[in-house]
Amino acid sequence: MKLVDKVHIMEVGPRDGFQSERKWIPTETKIEIVNALSRTGVPTIQVTSFTHPKAIPQLADAEEMMRGIDIVEGVSYRALTPNMRGLQRALAFKDRLDGVSVMLSVTESHNRANGNRSIADTFAEIEAMAPVAQEAGFIVSGSVICAFGCPFEGEVPLSQLERVAERYLALGITHMSLADTIGVANPLQIYRVASHMRANYPAVTWTLHLHNTRDMALANVLAGMQAGIDRFDGGVAGLGGCPYAPGASGNIATEDLVNMLQEMGIETGVDLDKVLAIARRHEAFIDHPLDSALLRAGKRSDLKPAPQAQQKVAVLEAGG
Template sequence: MSHHRVQGFPEHVRVVDVGPRDGLQAWPDPVPTETKIAMVNGLIDAGIPQLEVTSFVSPRAVPQLSDAAEVLAQIDRSRGAELTALVPNAKGAARAIEAGIDAMVVFLSASESHNQANVNGSRARSLAAAAEIARMGEQAGIPVYGAIATAFGCPFEGNVPVADIVHVAQAYADSGIRKISLGDTTGMATPLLVQERCRNLAEAVPEADIALHFHNTRGVGLACVYAGLLEGITRYEASLGGIGGCPFAPGATGNICTEDLVYLLHESGVETGIDADKLLSLARWTETQLGRALPGQLIKAGPRLHLRQRDEVRSASGRA
């Protein structure tokens, strides 16, 4: 790793892979439990420090993740990666605690209408549930993190006022939830919005430790990461191969891609502790397992200095 770094970027970034949960929850074909376990173990082996491995939701609502406890029971936990799971309510939290999760993630939408569509309830009700889960986590000695969905825009309401983000973040913080991720559920984030939201939150809720979660719906996911890095944000959520997307957001496409994010960070002189080659191999393996082309760019192109033989490339004259 070179000591040269893009000016204004942090030295070290924590990359959180959410592929096993956010990536797979809406995957159209059933994914075998063994494949999920191998995927998680591969991510841990590549040096990913934190993973969202599953969600303790109703198996009827998300059948793809009905094997949550089984996946958690069979993951190699000797490497010390932090394993988190999404929990929608106290019942899910109780299951997650019983299964031995490292940290629980609660979530709600900054926009009222998206929250209704996503969890079938009001923001106020979701915040009350989050506070209850935070108390359960405290009693069990398990940290609870908070995600704010539609933090950069809502497919039903359009722009989401910064005041709404601040309100949810403050309510989380008051419940003892300090690690808060801003989720770009519908790919509506732009670098300017990232800058504005990060600055407002730093001022209004200084105790919040912010992470950013972008989707690449409109092709500016990594540009938004760049904006976040300039604001000093050091935690980013991404998905192996770029799989995923919100099933309840019209037209949403996948999360930003973990190996593409790691490539950007390493090429910018930012350390992650991740083995980029292992990660890329795993992404390619995952693509073969899932049986569909994934949206990641590095899967297709390889790293910048992956040089090829002249005879591998078609020449301009039309002769191979």
Template sequence: MANVTITEVCPRDGFQSLPETIPTDEKVSYINRMIDCGFKQIEVTSFVHPKAVPQLKDASEVLEKINRPSGLKLRALIPNLKGLERAIEAKVNKVKLMLSATDSHSRHNANRTTFEAMNGFEPLVQRAADSPVHVGGSISVAFGCPYEGEVPIERHIEITKRYEQMGVTNISLADTTGMANPVKIKRVVNALREEFPHFHFSLHLHNTRGMAFANAVAGYEVGITDFDSAVAGLGGCPYAPNASGNIATEDLVHGFEEMGIETGVDLDRVIDAAKSLQHRFPEHSDSFILKAGKCSELHIAPKEQVKIGD
């Protein structure tokens, strides 16, 4: 069975959803704990305007203070050329472009249609080509839009062709509002991989309706080996109604490891980090492993059944 790579996105997708501002040094401490878990890639922050996402206004300072062990790739989300310049200056390894599959979500998220947003990507890709930073693309609400519903396969193909024309061949497919199911995951992924066999697709799954791990397994079964997740299940898109958190990293790692699929991540350290976040943000953290523990944690069996009544 093929191994999988898990990108930890709690420092960006998780923290940005919290109403309470996290002090920079505390944020750095949490991120360093995640780094110690053995992830190969972490999405640390987003270089958006401070008024848009106040929680991430310290993006540059965070990247300056966190540990940077050999072999770890740091990723950031960027909305425009200014964000890219900040990311280059902060020495991230990879930036991800922000894009919605539908015009309705795009107008709400970026104040422009999907392809108007893509037109703005061209100078970003050209600028990044002169830097060490790798550019990846994304398609948010890929498996269902809260305003338009089902996203046609033809729409995905058209968007991906535009990415291809720009030379962007690494694409994250995001179930932003948790509207996916295993059948839909397989249908979309199979169609895109057949049309673009040289592309590398990954999955960014939210657990809004409890389907995220089933969707991850479905993705794995059709060749996806890269997944995003967030420690303690933190997260949620501010531009998607009722979008709950990402699939919890501890749930994803535990599930894959139980199936014999290696993740390279230290599950016990992830759980410790998740418990710390749960203690700090109890109303915003949620995962099955935090509730039930690992399958390997056995209990002492009762000696006999205690009968109640006659």
């Protein structure tokens, strides 16, 4: 089995994870989590979204977040900017942010539900935003939402993904994320789509953004790596979800992702124990179960030999 040797993880929990929480998370707690994540070896953190407070009340403190976090050398900090107003707010922090993400659903129905406008209108705004962000020195990433399935339109043909990729490329956007927004993808689909997009758009740096709604996210990571993808998003403690997909769970838990890769000998540069400790801290302020296998079961290295095995080792060591 041919796989990549090293994986780049972007931690999206502080944005994509927290935004789904109804109970207010204190700003100081969010800052504490980001500061802790900055010291785990995670290379990139999506800190927040500069969206309208009425749309996502949980992220109404975006400015406070950006002013309050520590900027740690070697860590890249990103933010989601869903519109021009959001980008203008982000520009005030161009000395602290390295990049911004723009977003577009590949189906008309989801784009209207998610952003209250048509795909054409969304692209018109992105066309205005891209040069402003690039002039400010931001890395601009384009999210391809519902790339593997839509809650309203079902299967998504590759031609729709191609149209979005080509329009992003025309704007000089060469970092793109294929999002399994509602967690419907299967490993074979991930392999086929990722292989196709990599082959047809080699100038693009591709990321997979996977949700674990149907317990296939880790298998989908493996399929993505087989297709040559080496960049994945993760959300510590498995927070997140999609408001337009009933029962949808959150992002693949960063600790589960790092654990699997570490067990397979694939480098991430991330300290698993530190990430797991941060996931446990979420239990103090999140009022519902967390979708993290490692929180439930612990690491493989936590397992101890059975009593009989321990006795046998003791005898051998004694020369018996």
